[in-house]
Amino acid sequence: MAAYEHLYIITYDIRDPKRWRRVFRLMKGYGEWLQLSVFQCRLSRKRHAELIALLDGIIHHNEDHILIVNIGPAETVKPSVVSLGKDFEVVARQPVIV
Amino acid sequence: MTDNERPPVQLELPLPFPELSGDMPLLPARMINEYQYCPRLAYLEWVQGEWAASADTVEGDHAHRRVDKPSKRFPEADELDDTEKLHGRSITLSSNRLGLIAKLDLIEAEDGIVTPIDYKRGKRPHVARGAYDPERVQLCVQAMVLREHGYVCEEGALYFVQSRERVRVVFDDELEQLTQNAINGLRLIAAGGHIPDPLLDSPKCSGCSLVGICLPDEVNYLRHADLEPRPLAVMRDEALPVYVQAYKAKIGKKGEELEISIDDEKVQTARLVDVSQVVVMGNVYITTPCLQDLMKREIPVSWHSYGGWFVGHTVGTGHKNVELRTAQYKASFDDKTCLAIARNLVRAKIQNSRTLARRNWRSDVPVEPLLDALKNLADKALRATDLPQLLGIEGGAAAQYFAAFDQLIKKPDDSKQLSFDFNTRNRRPPTDPVNALLSFAYAMLTRTWTMNLSAVGLDPYRGFYHQPRYGRPALALDLMEPFRPIIADSTVLQVINNGEVRPTDFVSAAGSVNLNDGGRKRFIAAFERRMSQEITHPLFGYKVDYRRLFEIQARLFGRYLLGELPEYPNFTTR
Ligand code: SF4
Numbered sequence: 001m002a003a004y005e006h007l008y009i010i011t012y013d014i015r016d017p018k019r020w021r022r023v024f025r026l027m028k029g030y031g032e033w034l035q036l037s038v039f040q041c042r043l044s045r046k047r048h049a050e051l052i053a054l055l056d057g058i059i060h061h062n063e064d065h066i067l068i069v070n071i072g073p074a075e076t077v078k079p080s081v082v083s084l085g086k087d088f089e090v091v092a093r094q095p096v097i098v
Numbered sequence: 099m100t101d102n103e104r105p106p107v108q109l110e111l112p113l114p115f116p117e118l119s120g121d122m123p124l125l126p127a128r129m130i131n132e133y134q135y136c137p138r139l140a141y142l143e144w145v146q147g148e149w150a151a152s153a154d155t156v157e158g159d160h161a162h163r164r165v166d167k168p169s170k171r172f173p174e175a176d177e178l179d180d181t182e183k184l185h186g187r188s189i190t191l192s193s194n195r196l197g198l199i200a201k202l203d204l205i206e207a208e209d210g211i212v213t214p215i216d217y218k219r220g221k222r223p224h225v226a227r228g229a230y231d232p233e234r235v236q237l238c239v240q241a242m243v244l245r246e247h248g249y250v251c252e253e254g255a256l257y258f259v260q261s262r263e264r265v266r267v268v269f270d271d272e273l274e275q276l277t278q279n280a281i282n283g284l285r286l287i288a289a290g291g292h293i294p295d296p297l298l299d300s301p302k303c304s305g306c307s308l309v310g311i312c313l314p315d316e317v318n319y320l321r322h323a324d325l326e327p328r329p330l331a332v333m334r335d336e337a338l339p340v341y342v343q344a345y346k347a348k349i350g351k352k353g354e355e356l357e358i359s360i361d362d363e364k365v366q367t368a369r370l371v372d373v374s375q376v377v378v379m380g381n382v383y384i385t386t387p388c389l390q391d392l393m394k395r396e397i398p399v400s401w402h403s404y405g406g407w408f409v410g411h412t413v414g415t416g417h418k419n420v421e422l423r424t425a426q427y428k429a430s431f432d433d434k435t436c437l438a439i440a441r442n443l444v445r446a447k448i449q450n451s452r453t454l455a456r457r458n459w460r461s462d463v464p465v466e467p468l469l470d471a472l473k474n475l476a477d478k479a480l481r482a483t484d485l486p487q488l489l490g491i492e493g494g495a496a497a498q499y500f501a502a503f504d505q506l507i508k509k510p511d512d513s514k515q516l517s518f519d520f521n522t523r524n525r526r527p528p529t530d531p532v533n534a535l536l537s538f539a540y541a542m543l544t545r546t547w548t549m550n551l552s553a554v555g556l557d558p559y560r561g562f563y564h565q566p567r568y569g570r571p572a573l574a575l576d577l578m579e580p581f582r583p584i585i586a587d588s589t590v591l592q593v594i595n596n597g598e599v600r601p602t603d604f605v606s607a608a609g610s611v612n613l614n615d616g617g618r619k620r621f622i623a624a625f626e627r628r629m630s631q632e633i634t635h636p637l638f639g640y641k642v643d644y645r646r647l648f649e650i651q652a653r654l655f656g657r658y659l660l661g662e663l664p665e666y667p668n669f670t671t672r
C-alpha cells in the first residue's frame with residue numbers, strides 16, 4: 001500500500017491547566033505519549049485534518065502554541081533519534097488482543 | 099412583428115415541477131453541488147444514504163465552523179431597509195416550488211440587495227471562472243431560493259478560507275441554466291431509482307470521498323474490461339479489531355481510548371480511532387457508556403462464547419441503504435439467481451482448496467489425483483442443476499480434501515514428540531486439536547464476514563446458497579465459502595507448521611477439545627496477520643490486503659444485486 005499515513009511529532013504549550021488536560025486527553029486518542037506535552041502520532045490525511053480541527057477548537061490562539069512536525073511516511077520512515085534514558089520506538093499499528 | 103424578425107433562439111419551456119407533496123423530502127442544496135460534481139455521487143449519498151468522511155470533508159467542516167453559529171433573525175425581504183448594512187449567518191431557507199432546502203453560510207445585505215457567501219476550505223482554484231462549477235451551482239441554488247423568498251439577489255461570492263480570498267459569482271443566464279439542469283437531473287434520478295454510471299477514468303474519482311463505496315474503476319472494468327482499475331479504493335485508513343477474551347475482563351471508555359481492565363487493574367488501552375470492531379469472547383463486561391459510544395462511532399461489537407462460537411453482534415442504528423437490502427431480498431426469492439450465485443461460490447471454494455492443497459503438500463504420495471478430482475468437481479459445480487445436487491458436489495469435494503488434509507500437516511522429526519493428527523473433519527464439539535482449530539477459524543471467519551456485510555448495508559442473515567435458519571448468518575456463510583481454504587485452513591496450517599500453536603495448547607473436557615488462553619491468543623494473532631497480508635488482486639491487478647478485499651467483494655456483490663454487474667466476480671487465487 002502506498003505511503004498513506006505519516007508520522008508526526010506533536011508538542012504543545014498550553015497556558016491554562018484545564019485546557020492542557022483537554023488537549024492531553026484528546027492527544028491520547030490520536031497518538032502515543034512520549035513525554036510531558038510531546039506525542040508521537042501516525043495519521044492519515046483525514047485524521048490529521050480531524051486532529052487539527054479539534055485542537056483548534058480547544059486552544060486559545062493568542063496564549064497557546066502547538067507544533068505539528070511531519071516526519072515522513074509512516075511505513076518507511078526511519079527517524080534518526082538519539083534517546084537517552086528510555087527507548088524510543090516508532091508507533092506501529094497492530095490488532096489488540098487481551 | 100413578422101415571423102422572420104424573430105430572433106433565432108429556441109425557447110425553453112420551463113417544466114415546472116409539481117409542488118412537493120406528501121413525504122417527499124426537500125433536496126439539500128449541497129446535493130446539487132454533488133450532482134454537478136458527479137451524478138452517481140449524489141445518488142449514492144441522497145438515495146442510498148452512503149456517507150464517508152475524508153480529509154477534504156473534515157477540512158470543509160472545519161472551514162465552516164465560524165459561520166455555523168446561527169445569528170439572530172435575518173429580516174424578511176420586505177423589511178430590508180434600503181441603506182442598512184446587515185449580516186446573517188447560518189440561515190436555512192427552503193422552497194417547495196424548487197423542492198430545495200439550502201443552508202446559507204453568510205448573507206450580506208446592502209441597499210436592499212442580498213449577497214450569499216459560501217465558505218470553502220483551501221485556496222482559491224486557478225480556473226477561468228474563479229471557481230469550479232459545482233460550487234458556482236450551489237451558490238446559484240442559494241440565490242434561487244432567496245429570490246423565491248422575495249429578496250433581490252444578483253451575485254454571490256465564494257470565500258476561500260485558507261487563502262482568504264473572495265471570488266465573485268455572477269448569476270448569469272448560463273449559470274442559471276446549468277443550475278436548473280442540475281436540479282432537474284437530481285430530482286429525476288432521485289425519483290427514478292436508477293443509479294447513474296460511474297465516471298470513466300476520471301480524475302474526480304481520486305478526490306471523491308465515496309470512491310471506496312462507488313468502486314468506479316472496478317465496476318467499469320467488470321462491465322467492459324478495458325482500462326485497468328486504479329487502486330483508488332484501496333487507499334484508506336486501517337482500523338483494526340480489538341479482541342478481549344481474558345476471563346472477567348472489563349471494557350470501559352476513558353477519553354478517546356478504550357480501557358481494558360481485569361479485577362480493576364488496567365491491562366491495556368486502545369485508541370478508539372484505531373478500532374474497527376470489538377470482539378468479545380466469554381465472560382467479558384462492557385460498560386454502558388462505552389457501548390453507547392461504540393454505537394455512535396459505528397464500531398460494531400461481536401459476542402462469542404468462550405469457545406469462539408459466534409453468538410451475535412451489536413451495531414448502531416444500522417445502515418441506511420434500504421435499496422440494497424430490497425434488492426438482496428428480491429434476488430434471494432428467485433431460484434435461478436440463487437443457483438447461479440451458489441454454483442460460482444462452490445466452484446471458487448473448491449478451486450481455492452485445490453490451490454491450498456497444491457501449495458502445502460508435504461507427503462510422498464502424489465498430489466495429482468486429488469488435484470484432478472477437485473478440478474473435476476469444480477467444473478461439475480458449475481453445471482449443477484439444483485441446490486441439492488450442488489450440496490452433493492460440495493460434500494464430495496470436502497470429503498476428498500479433508501481426507502488428504504493430514505498430508506498438509508508437518509510431522510515432528512522426532513517421533514516421541516507430540517504431533518497433530520487429523521483423520522476426519524468433525525465439528526460440534528470438535529474432538530481433536532486440528533478440528534478444534536478449524537472450527538475456531540471458521541467461527542472467526544463467519545464473524546468477520548457478518549460484520550463486513552452489515553457494514554456495507556447487506557443483511558447477513560438472508561442468503562442464497564445457505565438457507566436462512568434461526569440465528570444463522572446465511573449470507574456471511576455464502577460469501578465466506580471461497581475464503582475458508584485461503585484464510586481459515588491456511589491459518590490453521592500456518593500455526594501448526596510454524597509451531598506457533600502446539601499440541602499442549604489444548605484442553606479437553608467431556609469429549610470436546612478447546613484451545614487454552616495462550617494458544618487462542620496466538621491463533622487470533624495469526625488470523626489477523628493473515629487478514630493483513632497483501633495479495634495482488636487477480637482481476638484488478640493491484641495490491642490489496644484481505645481485510646480490504648473482503649469489503650470490496652461485499653460491495654461488488656451489492657453492485658451485482660443492484661443489477662450493475664452481470665455477475666459476481668468470485669475471488670480465486672492461483
Ligand atoms: S468515485 Fe467517481 S464515479 Fe464514483 S461517485 Fe465518486 S466521482 Fe462519481
